[in-house]
Amino acid sequence: MSILIVDDNATNQLIVKAILNKAGYDDLRMASSAMELYGLLGIGNDVDPEAQAELILMDLMMPEIDGLEACRRILADERYRDVPIIFVTAVGDSAKMAEALDAGASDYVMKPINKMELLARIRSALRLKKEIDWHKERDKRIKYKLELAKQVQRNVLSQSIDDANVEISAIYQPSSELAGDFYAWYRIDQTRYGVILLDIMGHGIASSLVCMYISSVLRDMITRISDPEQVMTELNRYMKRLYMKDELLNYYFTAIYLVLDTSERTIEYVNAGHPPGIMLQQDKAIRLTEGCCAIGLFDTIDIQKGKMAYDDSMKLILFTDGLLDAVDNGENEDDSSRIERLLAEHSGDGVQRLCEALLPEQVGDSQRDDICLVMITVKK
Numbered sequence: 292m293s294i295l296i297v298d299d300n301a302t303n304q305l306i307v308k309a310i311l312n313k314a315g316y317d318d319l320r321m322a323s324s325a326m327e328l329y330g331l332l333g334i335g336n337d338v339d340p341e342a343q344a345e346l347i348l349m350d351l352m353m354p355e356i357d358g359l360e361a362c363r364r365i366l367a368d369e370r371y372r373d374v375p376i377i378f379v380t381a382v383g384d385s386a387k388m389a390e391a392l393d394a395g396a397s398d399y400v401m402k403p404i405n406k407m408e409l410l411a412r413i414r415s416a417l418r419l420k421k422e423i424d425w426h427k428e429r430d431k432r433i434k435y436k437l438e439l440a441k442q443v444q445r446n447v448l449s450q451s452i453d454d455a456n457v458e459i460s461a462i463y464q465p466s467s468e469l470a471g472d473f474y475a476w477y478r479i480d481q482t483r484y485g486v487i488l489l490d491i492m493g494h495g496i497a498s499s500l501v502c503m504y505i506s507s508v509l510r511d512m513i514t515r516i517s518d519p520e521q522v523m524t525e526l527n528r529y530m531k532r533l534y535m536k537d538e539l540l541n542y543y544f545t546a547i548y549l550v551l552d553t554s555e556r557t558i559e560y561v562n563a564g565h566p567p568g569i570m571l572q573q574d575k576a577i578r579l580t581e582g583c584c585a586i587g588l589f590d591t592i593d594i595q596k597g598k599m600a601y602d603d604s605m606k607l608i609l610f611t612d613g614l615l616d617a618v619d620n621g622e623n624e625d626d627s628s629r630i631e632r633l634l635a636e637h638s639g640d641g642v643q644r645l646c647e648a649l650l651p652e653q654v655g656d657s658q659r660d661d662i663c664l665v666m667i668t669v670k671k
Contacts (some may be wrong), residue, residue: 292345293318293320293343293345293346293664294311294316294318294319294320294344294345294346294347294348294413295319295320295321295322295328295331295332295344295346295347295348295349295360296308296319296320296321296322296348297321297323297324297325297327297347297348297349297350297353297358298312298323298349298350298351298353298379299323299324299353299354300350301323302322302602303350303379303402303603304321304323306440307348307379307404308321308409309463310404310406310409310493313352313417314410316413317330317535324353324354324355324356324576325355325357325360325361325364326351326352326356327355328347328365329361329364331344331367332344332370332371334364334365334368338392339411342579343370343546344371344374345374345417345420345535346372346374346375346376346377346413346416346417346497347375347377347604347642348377348379348413349361349362349376349377349378349379349443350378350379350380351378351379351380351382351387351391351399352380352381352382352600353604356432357565358378358380358391359390359391359394360512361393361587362376362378362381362391362394362396363395364392366394366395367502370586371423372425373423374398374420374623375397375398375416375419375420376395376397377392377396377397377398377399377412377413377416378395378398378399378400379399379402379404379633380401380402381401381402381572382399382510388475389639397419398412398415398416398518400412400549414583415645418470419529422471425649431589435584437496438663440496440499441465442641443503444499444502444503444518445463446475447503447506448461448473448475449461449474449475449476449477451474452478452484452515454669455670456482456484456553456658456669457484457551457553457667457668457669457670457671458667458668459476459484459486459665459667459668460636460641460642460665460666461474461511461612461642461663461664461665461666461668462642462643462646462663462664463661463662464646464662464663465661465664466494466613466660466661471490471491471492471493471494471498471499471501471502471544471661472488472489472490472613472661472662472663473488473489473490473491473502473505473506474486474489474496474511474609474663474665475487475506475510475513477509477510477513477514478512479513479594480515481549482552482554482555483517483550483551483552483553483554484532484550484551484553485514485517485522485548485549485550485551486548486549486550486551486563486607486665486667487509487513487546487547487549488500488543488546488547488548488609488610488611488663488665489505489544489546489547489565490544490545490546490565490569490611490612490613490661490663491505491543491544492542492543492544493542497542498542500544501533501544501665504529504533505526505529505530505544508525508529512525512526513548515525517550518550518559518572519548519549519550519560519561519596520561520594520596521549522561523546523548523561523563523582523583523586523592523594524592524594524650525594526586526604527586527587527589527591528545528579529592530542530543530544530586530587531587533587538552540637541585541587542562543585544561544585544586544587544589544614545560545564545565545566545585545631546561546564546565546585546586547560547561547562547563547565547566547568547574547579547582547609548560548561548563549561549568549579549596551607551667551669552564555600556599556600556601557600558570558579558597558598558599558603558607559580559596559597559598560581560582560596560597560598560599561582561583561594561595561596561597562578562579562580562581562582562597563582563583563584563585563586564582564583564585564586565582565611566610566611566612566614566615567579568607568609568610569608569631569634570601570604570605570606570607570608570631571605571606571607571608571634572602572605572606573602573637574635576631576634576635576661577599578631579597579599579607580597581597581598582595582596582606583595597669603671604668604669604670604671605668605669606634606669607665607666607667608634608645608664608665608667609659609664609665609667610662610665611661611663611664611665612660612663613661613662613663614630614649614650614662614663614664615630615659616660617650617660617662618630618649618650630649633645633648633649636648639664641666642664642665642666645664645666646664648661649664650662
């Protein structure tokens, strides 16, 4: 327990030291001025990485640099931001004491020193410091676990496909929190591909866990069942397993799932409350709107499956509502229409260039939601 005693009067130093020694505090260091205190703490050009302090007892009135200025300087250093500073002073001016507390001091004790009062205020300050340190260590552990969870989440996303039939790739730009967006695609057989993009309600750990829960069953479900209507019914059944009757709001997700058949040149899909996917073909943009409500809201859902045919080469664009929120909207043009127009203008670009065209440059500074865009290019 390292305690620094700062006073330009040697007698006062000895009095405080004697009180603390008798109370069992042994790791005590003395300083006669603010500059000497800076040296003990390693504040300045010669920073000592080993310098530390659990508590500082400091006189308010000192030559050259007074206690107020020293307090502000110390607390401005990241290493000592949470170190309690108790002023031990003869100044009885209430305005001066208020100024000291505003400067960041934890407490103050008046001279002549009352031993019981000084020790009580030290114990109180150290208890608060211990609590702050505990929270900081806990936050550090949580931050590490969240970063690990982000890495796990990113690594379960599907890798790009580029074969004789199709090219499938995605741009994923998560917000600062754990993401609730997820995409996956699987080759069902030689000519059919199952592709899904979903957006879990909310952000954070709970949404991420729901996302991982759904991802754990998708591969088997899509490759075994494949039919969009049946897949969405099964996903709704899985989501209802998470239902908690005591919660006011349970988790759900929007999604768009499609089966692309490059032999029959058809797309079968279900849009479950998700922003419409867009099919680009021969300078036309067709929205994928058929489907049902979001998944997980009701025990049973009424599903309307959509089916479309296409000719020769074709592109499909799927995206989450984070893109709609971030898109640089023009006057008298809704977000979806703007996206359709930009998609048509950049239909020959790859997914990266397309995303750059859709999003304003400053979106990273104000992004509130995950942004995900999936591009499927069918080859001739």
